[in-house]
Amino acid sequence: MRKIFVTGGAGFIGSAFVRLVLAGQPEIHIVDYDALTYAGNLENLSGIDESRHDFIKGDICDRESVLNAVPSDCDAIFNFAAESHVDRSILSADEFLRTNIIGTQVLLDAARAKNVRRFVQVSTDEVMGSLPDGSDEFFTEDSPLQPNSPYAASKASAEFVVRAARETHGLDTVITRCGNNYGPRQFPEKLIPLMIANAMNDEPLPVYGDGKNVRDWIYVDDHCRAIWLAFEKGKAGEVYNVGARNERENIDVVRSLLDALAKPHSLIKYVEDRLGHDRRYAIDPSKAENELGWKPQVTWENGLASTISWYRENQAWVEHIRSGDYRDYYDKMYAARLNASGSTQA
Numbered sequence: 265m266r267k268i269f270v271t272g273g274a275g276f277i278g279s280a281f282v283r284l285v286l287a288g289q290p291e292i293h294i295v296d297y298d299a300l301t302y303a304g305n306l307e308n309l310s311g312i313d314e315s316r317h318d319f320i321k322g323d324i325c326d327r328e329s330v331l332n333a334v335p336s337d338c339d340a341i342f343n344f345a346a347e348s349h350v351d352r353s354i355l356s357a358d359e360f361l362r363t364n365i366i367g368t369q370v371l372l373d374a375a376r377a378k379n380v381r382r383f384v385q386v387s388t389d390e391v392m393g394s395l396p397d398g399s400d401e402f403f404t405e406d407s408p409l410q411p412n413s414p415y416a417a418s419k420a421s422a423e424f425v426v427r428a429a430r431e432t433h434g435l436d437t438v439i440t441r442c443g444n445n446y447g448p449r450q451f452p453e454k455l456i457p458l459m460i461a462n463a464m465n466d467e468p469l470p471v472y473g474d475g476k477n478v479r480d481w482i483y484v485d486d487h488c489r490a491i492w493l494a495f496e497k498g499k500a501g502e503v504y505n506v507g508a509r510n511e512r513e514n515i516d517v518v519r520s521l522l523d524a525l526a527k528p529h530s531l532i533k534y535v536e537d538r539l540g541h542d543r544r545y546a547i548d549p550s551k552a553e554n555e556l557g558w559k560p561q562v563t564w565e566n567g568l569a570s571t572i573s574w575y576r577e578n579q580a581w582v583e584h585i586r587s588g589d590y591r592d593y594y595d596k597m598y599a600a601r602l603n604a605s606g607s608t609q610a
């Protein structure tokens with residue numbers, strides 16, 4: 265068995281990655297390390313092959329805990345763990361700087377100490393700021409880093425500490441920068457799950473500003489496939505932009521969701537814009553396509569349909585989050601199985 269260390273594997277994208285790797289890579293054993301913040305949810309890992317997955321509850325900023333958790337024969341660290349919601353970073357940036365920057369540095373140090381073969385940093389297109397409205401420009405790997413929100417600034421800083429570990433210590437690193445993900449198990453504060461949940465409950469759908477902000481949407485599994493390929497085929501020290509060439513105005517996304525759910529457009533409610541709201545993100549993924557042999561496999565239409573079906577069929581998952589019950593899940597399901605080292609399987 266080859267071992268990999270995944271941080272943030274109880275979150276939206278991390279859990280999709282864990283599922284994908286366990287299903288597609290039978291020789292891989294995953295050590296999944298997650299602090300289970302408000303965004304971490306062990307229900308996201310229900311039904312996986314537990315024999316190849318160890319779950320450890322821990323904070324990536326906790327140096328001793330990370331050093332103990334990274335296995336000695338580790339092929340790669342995949343760093344998904346982050347504070348990830350822009351709106352929360354506008355209210356308070358402290359936790360973003362701590363987890364996203366300090367936490368990344370702690371993981372890089374652990375990668376060196378444990379001779380980990382490769383470090384994969386999961387970054388975001390938001391580090392590159394905003395493209396002008398109506399332009400035909402795209403983000404490339406050479407675009408300057410111009411973050412506009414505290415979240416984006418913390419992720420850009422994380423990229424810098426990864427780069428420094430590469431340049432200073434020769435650590436084998438790869439960075440992926442992806443656009444907006446959607447799919448099952450996304451925390452219902454993000455645009456698509458929020459709108460689906462509100463529409464299903466006939467509640468107003470709050471749309472920021474004029475709704476014409478453009479995002480480049482990608483189905484979560486396509487993102488995860490790109491991260492895996494970056495690990496397997498990426499060149500050390502390189503950055504790979506990941507996007508599905510799927511630009512959409514927010515208002516069009518919301519209208520499509522309402523149509524798919526057979527709900528009236530009158531549920532749309534325009535609200536005061538987000539501070540510093542980036543206007544347009546659009547990614548040129550040519551490098552990932554050419555060097556990694558990656559291509560998105562899920563169309564927008566199919567991805568949206570399966571996402572809506574998932575939320576329809578898993579209303580209990582949403583309800584557990586809305587009521588806060590998911591927070592008790594760890595204690596209910598796993599506390600009794602904790603062993604002396606603080607590790608359990610999920």
Ligand SMILES: NC(=O)c1ccc[n+]([C@@H]2O[C@H](COP(=O)([O-])OP(=O)(O)OC[C@H]3O[C@@H](n4cnc5c(N)ncnc54)[C@H](O)[C@@H]3O)[C@@H](O)[C@H]2O)c1
Pocket residue numbers: 271272273274275276277278297298299300301302303304305322323324325343344345346347348349363367386387388389419441442443444445446451
């Ligand atoms: N969601 C997107 O559209 C998107 C796009 C591009 C890149 N990304 C990046 O992908 C990664 C995952 O995003 P997501 O949407 O799944 O986020 P998420 O908020 O759903 O999950 C984050 C996970 O990290 C864990 N975590 C947070 N702080 C931690 C800490 N200090 N120690 C250990 N674990 C901690 C949480 O418990 C949670 O399970 C992030 O790095 C994010 O920046 C996200």
